[in-house]
Amino acid sequence: MGAVRGVLLDLEGVLYQGDAPIEGAIKAVSQLRAAGLGLRFLTNTTTKPRRDIVARMQAMGFEVDIAHFFSPALAAGQILRDSGVNRLFLAAPTDLAHDFADFELVDHDVHAVVMGDLYLDFHWTTLNQAFQMLRGGARLLALHKNRYCRRGNAIGLDLGPFVAALEYAAGVKAEVVGKPSPAFFATAVANLGLEPDAVLMVGDDIEADIGGAQRSGIRGVQVRTGKYDASLTHDITPDAIIDSIAELPQCIAKLSSL
């Protein structure tokens, strides 16, 4: 592993929580940019379209460019367009339809079911509707498969468990689009114009962020903010652990000198 020349940043739980930046996050992003590092933003968020995420971050005070944002909805659109799909059942928050503007969003005779995080709207009826389409031969795309997430002060079920429910019901395996999909990391790394071993991923999700990055040859830095939970056991070891994004510039200096 050589010097760090690019950084992939997770958003919620790393740069901000809810509507507030994590302490020191705005300054840290500026410092990284001033140090000449390439930055890309790699989120698994499925509740808002890309333009809304960027606008919200700009309102918080982050200097960011929409072209540097990679979301699973954008990646899913590309995958489906490349395979000639145009009729979708979007089991995701209504706002996300903006990222699928060039598809027919319908609820019958679809080519694919695309699942995002419906949160409180996950119930038997919606899942059963998707199940009927899978029985009819539709493909299943999961924007991600995160097990749990933090909302406000509580850790709770994320999209992943509901993807697992449909996989089990229909006896199929979802195509997971966002992190930890190697293709998703590869797109962002290619956009940086770097090799994976010159890139860091910074995230709060040990599986999607850290495990996913490492399987793609990217070093993974775990922050202790967001959904980080010291009590959960797993078999993934981050390349570094920091209290928050505010410590990232120092951490990179240390990793680059190893």
Place this chain on the structure above:
Amino acid sequence: MGAVRGVLLDLEGVLYQGDAPIEGAIKAVSQLRAAGLGLRFLTNTTTKPRRDIVARMQAMGFEVDIAHFFSPALAAGQILRDSGVNRLFLAAPTDLAHDFADFELVDHDVHAVVMGDLYLDFHWTTLNQAFQMLRGGARLLALHKNRYCRRGNAIGLDLGPFVAALEYAAGVKAEVVGKPSPAFFATAVANLGLEPDAVLMVGDDIEADIGGAQRSGIRGVQVRTGKYDASLTHDITPDAIIDSIAELPQCIAKLSSL
């Protein structure tokens, strides 16, 4: 395999559908009994307590004895009692509480989460409540893990997908109590006083009924009623397939002469 001396009968989809007996079912049960076969009723139903199931079948005209009914709720009670558990979170239809009358049914500090089929009441909030208890170290018991079932004329999601959701969220494996659990079949076979190779299981669920029986050394007869769906592929081959329970007496005569 020798002569058939006992029969395990699934209920919904085999003997009745909704509130009506399947054509020929009452007569078939009488014929089996008149032929000296031992009968036991082995259901994965989790929506009603045992006494209600039996009362409903008697009202339909079946001559049945409550002592011959084996349900996952009864089996779960036994398993939990044997391991000293007394505080439960019952994520199941309210009526089922009757089968857990000797437990404390609470929603915090529980030893175990017991999942039954909540059907339309499966939503994020209930599943998340159970998830918090699993994070706190509670055991997860699934009364069964059937993928789908038939309600009225429609095939739809059963309990299994929601068990899979919680297993994935919490990174645990549920103890599946009902069919296809070998322990569940073994209890009913022991109650008949027979060896498995003298017993048939008759069901409409290829996995829970037929696959489960065969893994316990019991022959499995598939009926084409209930949730039977010729379009679904799987790798289980029933020992016999009949249009309905009405054909069972002839089928047994044939199997016994093999």
